[in-house]
Amino acid sequence: MHLAQNTQTRRSIAIVGAGQAGLLLGCGLLDQGYAVTMVTNRTAEDVWNGKVMSSQFIFDPALQIERDFRMNQWEKDCPATDGISFSIPMPDGSGNKAMHWHARLTAPGQSVDQRVKMPGWMKEFVARGGDLRFEDVGVEQLEALSREHELVLLAGGKGEIVNLLGRDESRSPIKQPMRQLALTYVTGMKRHDYYECVNFNLIPGVGEYFVFPALTTHGANGTQACDIMVFEGVPGGPMDCWGDVRSPEQHLAKSLEILKTFVPWEYERSRDCQLTDANGILAGRITPTVRNAVLTLPSGRKVFGMGDAVLVNDPITGQGSNNATKGAKHYYDAILARGDQAFDEAWMRQTFDALYNGYAEKVVRWTNSLLFPPPEHIVKLLGTAQQVPSIASRIANGFNDPRDYANFWFxxxxTDRLIDTEMQKLAA
Ligand SMILES: Cc1cc2nc3c(=O)[nH]c(=O)nc-3n(C[C@H](O)[C@H](O)[C@H](O)COP(=O)(O)OP(=O)(O)OC[C@H]3O[C@@H](n4cnc5c(N)ncnc54)[C@H](O)[C@@H]3O)c2cc1C
Structure with missing residues (x-):
């Protein structure tokens, strides 16, 4: 049994932000006997009835962390996605594919709408003995929390408050949003004739279109299966076209218009789709940012950032929730390993740097690389994947743990070495 349960007074930890990072860590720590206070600015009802915030696709290694923390409540209900497919349209506007391949993931991934998951996890947090409070946290509240707790974590996602951490310019090479993002949650999509995939469509000069199955709200028994359309438009290009959309109906119509124009094979299976609900839409932009991990309050006390508060990527590679999950596990391990020693600034910096240098930096580098037109060697790699299934599989499974891309992507x-090796194996 862990030390926190053996000591007379349980170690007390406060977490600001009931999202993927905060709730996972909070519930994990409760299981280990810590006293955890969670302060968040949206109630379960607010989240359930609110707008979608993400497409939150999670690959198996991060799903495994949820399982290990007993936080996989929707695993049986949520459609499983078994692979990655990749397509590029012909440049002549004919609507045909210039390139297409698909490859199985070693284990399926899933997307559970955060509107379903976070209210469920809040309930779970309370059931495990957590103290859940609703308040919009500012500096004053952080000061109060830091007086009452041995460690305060800031897991405020994209909330204003996380800007207090300050941007780490040396780790944030991209200075402005690189895509206009939009989400459309739909029902009624026809299945394609191979296994379920995260379907990645790259439209050169225009942007990317992703689509994959998920579990959302508004079903007969509370939840329902759906598909999430994710649009990533190059700013100023033809997919950067959401400014004049005024209603959910117009948002769906715009989504279908984009598909019809640029990826007609996706339009064919989507033409009869309906929105899951009027809140199943989103449009916005993100500047990829790494923030400083430690905030010094006016009193001199320290607050430790986690999740999107410190690491926000463009969703093009679908890694944010995965990072938040793996980061929560990394912090959990570091907190347990700390025993009864103080959670001081040096420990915070060491903990974040180990996460960044050992994992996140590689994800950031690969994600940022996809925001620029692919260099010649990547076009060659993606093209070769069409003929060489082992290369398609290697690229697909990099989404599970993007550190592997360091071996062949940059x-x-x-890249040539990988192509030669795999082609020789295929020929043998
Ligand atoms: C369009 C889009 C698509 C995406 N698709 C994917 C994907 O397919 N796969 C993937 O892995 N990631 C995806 N992401 C990223 C993913 O959603 C985030 O990385 C993830 O939700 C981060 O988790 P978090 O816990 O750090 O923050 P969040 O989940 O955002 O949680 C933050 C919490 O803090 C609360 N909060 C904020 N400010 C305050 C305050 N002042 N006081 C109290 N509480 C506060 C919020 O209400 C919220 O509960 C996508 C993001 C976007 C925008």
Whole structure:
């Protein structure tokens, strides 16, 4: 049994923000005997009845962390996604594919709408003995929390408050949003004739369109299966076109218009789709940002950032919730390993740097690389994947743990080496 349960007074930890990062860590720590206070600015009802915030696709290694923390309540209900498909349309506007491949993931991934998941996890947090409070936290509240707790974590996602952490310019090479984002949650999509995939459509100069199955609200028994359309438009390009959309109906119509124009094979299976609900839509932009991990309050006390508060990526690679999950596990391990020693600034910096240098930096680098037109060696790699299934599989399974891309994605010599090796194996 962990030390926190053996000591006379339980170690007390406060977490600001009931999202993927905060709730996972909070519930994990409750299981280990810590006293955890969670302060968040939206109630379960607010979240359930509110707008979608994400497409939150989670790959198996992060799903495994949820399982290990007993936080996989929707695993049986949520459609499983078994692979990644990749398509590029012909440049001539004919509507045909210039490139297409699909490859199985080693284990399926899933997307549970945060409107379903976070209210469920809040309930779970309270059931495990957590103290859940609703308040919009500012500096004053952080000061109060830091007086009452041994450690305060800021897991406020994209909330204003996280800007207090300050941007780490040396780790944030991209200075402005690189995509106009939009989400459309729909029912009624026809299935394609291979296994369920995160379907990645790359439209050169225009942007990317992703679509995959998910579990959302508004079903007969509370939840229902749906598909999430994710649009990533190059700013100023033809997919950066949401400014004049005034209603959910117009949002759906715009989504279908984009599909019809640029990825007609996706339009064919989507033409009869309906919105899941009027809140199943979103449009916005994100500047990829790494923030400083430690905030010093006016009193001199320290607050430790986690999740999107410190690491926000463009969703193009679908890694944010995965990072938040893996980061929560990393912090959990570090908190347990700390025993009864103080959670001081040096420990916070060491903990974040180990996460960044050992994992997140590689995800940031790969994600940022996809925001620029693919260099020649990547076009060659993606094209070769059409003929060589082992290369398609290697690319697909990199989404599980993007550190593998460091072996073949960035340096043309590494890419060539992979292509030669796999082609020789295929020929043998
Ligand atoms: C369009 C889009 C698509 C995405 N698709 C994917 C995907 O497919 N796969 C993937 O892995 N990731 C995806 N992401 C990213 C993913 O959603 C985030 O990385 C993830 O939700 C981060 O979790 P978090 O816990 O750090 O923050 P959040 O989940 O945002 O939680 C933050 C919490 O803090 C609360 N809060 C904020 N400010 C305050 C305050 N002042 N006081 C109290 N509480 C506060 C909020 O209400 C919220 O509960 C996507 C993001 C976007 C925008």
């Amino acid at each position: 340096d043309p010599a590494d």
